Amino acid sequence: MKRAVTSLSALQRASRGRAARFSTSAGLQNSSPCTRYTAATHDTPSSSASVQSTLATSENYLLPVYARPQFVLSHGKGSKVWDTDGRCYVDFSAGIAVNALGHGDEEFVKVMSEQASKLLHTSNVFHNEWAPRLAELLVELTRREGGLGLADPSAGAKVFFANSGTEANEGALKIARKVGKERWAKQAGRAWEDGGCTKTRIACFEQGFHGRSMGALSVTSNPKYQKPFAPLIPGVDVGTMNDMEGLQGLVGEDTCAVIVEPIQGEGGIHAADEAWLRALRKRCDEVGAVLIYDEIQCGLYRTGNLWAHSKLPADCQPDMVTMAKPLANGYPIGAVLIRDSVAQVMTPGTHGTTFGGSPLACALGFHVLSRLSSDNVGKQVQETSTHLVGRLEKLPKYFPKLLKPEVRGRGLILGLGFKDTTNPGRVVDMARERGVFLLTAGKDAVRLVPSLNVPKEDVDFAVDVLESVLSQM
Numbered sequence: 494m495k496r497a498v499t500s501l502s503a504l505q506r507a508s509r510g511r512a513a514r515f516s517t518s519a520g521l522q523n524s525s526p527c528t529r530y531t532a533a534t535h536d537t538p539s540s541s542a543s544v545q546s547t548l549a550t551s552e553n554y555l556l557p558v559y560a561r562p563q564f565v566l567s568h569g570k571g572s573k574v575w576d577t578d579g580r581c582y583v584d585f586s587a588g589i590a591v592n593a594l595g596h597g598d599e600e601f602v603k604v605m606s607e608q609a610s611k612l613l614h615t616s617n618v619f620h621n622e623w624a625p626r627l628a629e630l631l632v633e634l635t636r637r638e639g640g641l642g643l644a645d646p647s648a649g650a651k652v653f654f655a656n657s658g659t660e661a662n663e664g665a666l667k668i669a670r671k672v673g674k675e676r677w678a679k680q681a682g683r684a685w686e687d688g689g690c691t692k693t694r695i696a697c698f699e700q701g702f703h704g705r706s707m708g709a710l711s712v713t714s715n716p717k718y719q720k721p722f723a724p725l726i727p728g729v730d731v732g733t734m735n736d737m738e739g740l741q742g743l744v745g746e747d748t749c750a751v752i753v754e755p756i757q758g759e760g761g762i763h764a765a766d767e768a769w770l771r772a773l774r775k776r777c778d779e780v781g782a783v784l785i786y787d788e789i790q791c792g793l794y795r796t797g798n799l800w801a802h803s804k805l806p807a808d809c810q811p812d813m814v815t816m817a818k819p820l821a822n823g824y825p826i827g828a829v830l831i832r833d834s835v836a837q838v839m840t841p842g843t844h845g846t847t848f849g850g851s852p853l854a855c856a857l858g859f860h861v862l863s864r865l866s867s868d869n870v871g872k873q874v875q876e877t878s879t880h881l882v883g884r885l886e887k888l889p890k891y892f893p894k895l896l897k898p899e900v901r902g903r904g905l906i907l908g909l910g911f912k913d914t915t916n917p918g919r920v921v922d923m924a925r926e927r928g929v930f931l932l933t934a935g936k937d938a939v940r941l942v943p944s945l946n947v948p949k950e951d952v953d954f955a956v957d958v959l960e961s962v963l964s965q966m
């Protein structure tokens with residue numbers, strides 16, 4: 494059987510026509526959702542022998558921990574990806590909020606090729622040219638654009654490079670444990686090495702996601718992820734984000750660390766309130782706990798600012814920020830940005846990694862971060878977000894039986910809440926069968942995290958498909 498190869502450009506020409514009508518009708522006056530993409534165009538199983546062979550090999554040899562659709566991705570450009578059958582998709586998942594500059598970026602590929610042929614890996618036994626340069630860029634950009642209390646000119650910060658978000662969080666939790674021990678020892682008037690240190694507890698929040706290693710999983714309070722692997726690390730207390738009253742009991746004298754996402758990603762796109770973050774910061778200061786913001790999904794310009802907390806006043810800012818996903822546009826990297834007041838407890842040999850901080854990862858991180866901070870990307874994110882949110886806000890009005898009233902999130906980390914929790918998965922499947930990649934988040938949401946430079950025509954196509962799908966449900 495010969496499969497039809499769907500041309501996205503044809504679909505998008507239609508979409509563009511519609512988008513043009515939107516813009517000429519001043520202020521999106523359309524009163525009904527798009528129904529142009531009700532028919533599935535990307536759902537036929539591949540008849541290619543090579544695809545069948547890849548899927549069979551995958552089934553035979555890969556650990557089956559991922560549920561994946563039955564096609565094989567081949568290449569990408571900007572916000573579009575193609576499968577090996579030639580079908581094109583608009584990628585509103587961006588590798589789960591990773592490909593900030595999109596796919597197939599030529600300048601990025603040039604840096605990668607040049608650095609890989611020059612020096613790829615040396616281990617941390619030696620210095621390389623790029624790790625300190627990327628660390629300096631992270632610290633000085635944070636000082637300039639806001640975050641981590643670095644507006645205070647006497648404050649400094651250090652960076653630890655890892656290879657993933659999980660590993661960045663693992664590092665941050667370890668550093669906080671050591672800070673807790675030193676602070677306890679100072680108060681107790683004896684060395685923590687002599688035993689008896691109680692300042693080891695870690696607080697985290699419901700619906701938070703911090704990774705899958707034993708430490709990161711222990712602070713990811715989701716029974717689905719945790720139960721099969723229990724017992725986890727002890728001494729973890731779970732609170733509720735934005736619950737003011739709960740803070741006093743949650744964070745106490747024995748707490749060494751509090752970890753929170755300023756905007757929860759995997760948990761369903763829930764933002765922390767400024768007043769609550771201020772109260773959390775205050776409580777951490779009262780008891781001497783280290784405050785960690787996990788900005789692995791929401792940081793690095795996804796909200797339009799360097800950090801999701803960049804524009805918050807100093808009294809809402811953390812001691813450490815963890816990052817990963819977009820920093821090298823898809824090449825594995827993670828990092829912890831640490832105030833000097835906390836970083837000073839770490840000495841040679843206390844933590845480490847073989848691959849973290851490699852010349853290749855850091856050259857790529859330096860390139861990506863330089864572009865995100867100087868190419869007007871923040872402004873573009875805000876403009877794209879205004880347009881996208883403007884369209885998404887109409888959906889609960891079109892589909893009040895399906896959708897919760899609020900569009901959640903900021904910038905280009907957005908979520909649509911569904912009243913029936915079986916629907917987000919259905920929407921993601923149906924959108925993919927019409928050429929758009931979306932993600933679910935938490936129990937009730939569809940998540941939109943496109944590349945930060947996603948063109949308006951791709952935004953319109955994605956929302957047109959979403960409207961068509963919702964109108965069929």
Ligand SMILES: Cc1ncc(COP(=O)(O)O)c(C=O)c1O
Nearest residue numbers: 657658659702703704758789790
């Ligand atoms: C907020 C947050 N923290 C940590 C992680 C774990 O990162 P990684 O998958 O790179 O280990 C993720 C991944 O989705 C995340 O969204």
